[in-house]
Amino acid sequence: MLTQREDVLKVFQEYSVDGQKLSQSNLEDFLREEQLEGDDIQLHAKQLIECYEPSDKAKRMNAMTFDGFLMYLGSAEGSIFNPQQRGIFQDMTQPLCHYFISSSHNTYLMEDQLRGQSSVEGYIRALNRGCRCVEVDCWDGANGEPIVYHGHTFTSKILFKDVVSAVGNYAFKVSQYPVILSIENHCSVEQQRVMAHHLNHILGDRLLKTILDGKAPIRLPSPEDLKGKILVKAKKDGGLEQSLSGMVEDSLNGEVSDDDEAAEIDEDHPHHESIHCRLKVVSYFICPLCFSQKSKQRLSKELSDCVVYCKSVHFTSFKHSRIHSKFYEVASFTESKARKHLRDAGAEFVHHNSRQLSRVYPSGFRTDSSNFNPQEMWNAGCQIVALNFQTAGEGMDVNDGLFSQNGCCGYVLKPSFMREADVRFDPEMPQKRDHYHPVVLTVQVISGQQLPKVNIKEDSIVDPLVRVEVHGVPMDQAKQETRYIENNGFNPMWYDTLHFTIHTPELAMVRFVVEDYDKTSKNDFVGQYTLPLSCMQTKPRPLGSETKHLYVYV
Missing domain, CATH: 2.60.40.150 (C2 domain)
Structure with missing residues (x-):
């Protein structure tokens, strides 16, 4: 009963002369007319019979019985996914900004972002799924040790050094291509120095500390160039040019926080008082809107020096970026801001992403750690579309689908019309x-x-x-x-x-x-x-x- 397949039998009998077997010629007709194969069908039919036909007698007759046909259709060769695109088949020598990059948001969380558990297991699971960009929210902890958790909530806390150790141990188990540590930095200068120490001491040579060839680059390096390397994405004093000349001073004033979700919420919802009160009362946590005013903090030189090709910057406008931005600068957008830019200037957004990296992350109102559909952000050419990997659903289904190709290495080359500077692609038209x-x-x-x-x-x-x-x-x-x-x-x-x-x-x-x-x-x-x-x-x-x-x- 388990092996009876009337549906497959119907197909089999359409091509079988006697209803009992497919001759090699019959199988060739099936491959040509139904499977749309065109390259050396005769050899392929012979190989299929040899591989999947269980009857030695049928093999000697160069024929395939129904059992063999069933085994063939149920094999990897019968999968809808083209086996030639399972392994790494794309050009991996183009700049990082030319790839979609599998990316995680709030990677440390195992559940929701109000009261959920934080664990290094979140990093292990994400990296084992081919994720190449993980997020680390860093805050001052006890005994001088930075901690990781969702600030101003009741999520549990873990040590920053434990996160770095987990990333170091699992970064390249599934893929050899670079991992990006997206650091949301809320720490004092003293604990920033501790962060820098842990990054250097635990990761060692795997941490990218300098540009690759010692010369001022003109574009981002490729995934191939950066194999086996871990990059830090965070705020940085000065740029690559100043770093090469050694002109950056220690502990200059600057905004150390990368993504300010509270400020984004405030801008998207100017009349937020009632929402604020409702969140505070119903969820029993300190509302992030209370902290929407950015504080000026000093940025330690040690942590700044850990940032090379992924300097986090505030996004002003596409015109400003076109004139002033450097290729190594990364802007972050909440999902609502990204949608607005896509609506208002889709072609400009695509063009912007042909030159430099963009990160998009879920709205701060997604307290249940739900996800948006990443497809709309990929339509704009955004590379680092960060999702809550711990939350199953359509968003993660689509994400897993895109990155199931190219060896599940976490990098997928964007279409050519999204990479070329002289091409204007508008996803709306x-x-x-x-x-x-x-x-x-x-x-x-x-x-x-x-x-x-x-x-x-x-x-x-x-x-x-x-x-x-x-x-x-x-x-x-x-x-x-x-x-x-x-x-x-x-x-x-x-x-x-x-x-x-x-x-x-x-x-x-x-x-x-x-x-x-x-x-x-x-x-x-x-x-x-x-x-x-x-x-x-x-x-x-x-x-x-x-x-x-x-x-x-x-």
């Missing part, structure tokens, strides 16, 4: 770019198998439906659903066909969601799978071309 080629994606949802029960009620059986979502530029955002199959999680079959027109396929993500239909309440989530459109086994066809099938499993 993708049809105006050069080489605009929309495509049609046709998905036939055939069947499912052994879907789990999600309702705790006894004798409950799922009524599954499949929703296919496209995440991309605004014109590409779309969702379509199959009908639901009543009381069948064992082997539901839909044979429903969905069509999508995609205007910027280079940025599009495809998400498959299975839900348990309920007519009286919200559907229950069963499972999902997300991948970049560019990594699907078949290449989308231009508008107006003939539609073909591709039998893959998700």
Whole structure:
């Protein structure tokens, strides 16, 4: 019963002459007509028979039985994800700003950002998922030791040196490409010096302390250049030029805090008094709006010297950045500010991100550590789109989908029209770019198998439906659903066909969601799978071309 697959048998019999086996010629027809393969099909068919056919007798006949066909379709070769894009296949020698970088927000938190637990486990888990930029919120602690926690809340506290040790131990377990420590610095000069000591002493040669070639650079180094290195992103006195000449003085006045979420909230919600009171009473924590006034603190030279290519700066305007900004300066945006810039000047935002790094982080009002959808920020070319890795949901699904390619190394090369300085790409109007080629994606949802029960009620059986979502530029955002199959999680079959027109396929993500239909309440989530459109086994066809099938499993 477990191995009976009427859906696969139907496909098998369409190409089998006798209904019992596929000859090598039959299999070649299937690969050519359905799987859209075109390179040395004869050799590939022979290899598939040799690899997946369990019957020695069939192998001697150069044939594939139904069991072999089933094993082939269920193998890695039958996956919707193109195996050629599983490993590192992209150019890794371009400047850091030309890549999307897997990034975490409030990495130390295991739960919500009001009363949740802080733990070095958050860093270990994020780094083991390929994350390449982690956040460290630093505050003065007892006995002269800096601590990490979500300031002015009841989240627990951990030692900064323990965080640095965890990063040092796990930074390069999954990927050899550089890790960025995004430091939110609220410490006194004395404890900043302790931070710098821990960074240098614990990380040693892995900490990038100087520019790579000893000469004044003109652009950011590449992930390949920075293999095995840990970079600090934080405030810095002066720039690379002054650092090379040794002109920076010790402990100058400056704003040491990188991201001031409270100030961002205050600007986005000028009439915040009632919100402020409600947060204070309901959540039982000290409202961050009480601390929205930036304090002038001194920045220690020792910690400033740990910052090389990622100097945190305040963003003024795109015009100001175009004239005055340096390539090694990084601006941070709350999600609402990033959306506003994207709305008002999308093409300028993309152009800005072709020259230097930008970081986007969730709103301070997301006290439950929920996430926004990172796709809208990638549409602007923002590289460091920081998410709460501890919170499952659509945001992390899309993030995991994008970074599942290129060896899961945490770096994905942006499309060429987002990297070239002389190109203006507006995500709101993708049809105006050069080489605009929309495509049609046709998905036939055939069947499912052994879907789990999600309702705790006894004798409950799922009524599954499949929703296919496209995440991309605004014109590409779309969702379509199959009908639901009543009381069948064992082997539901839909044979429903969905069509999508995609205007910027280079940025599009495809998400498959299975839900348990309920007519009286919200559907229950069963499972999902997300991948970049560019990594699907078949290449989308231009508008107006003939539609073909591709039998893959998700």
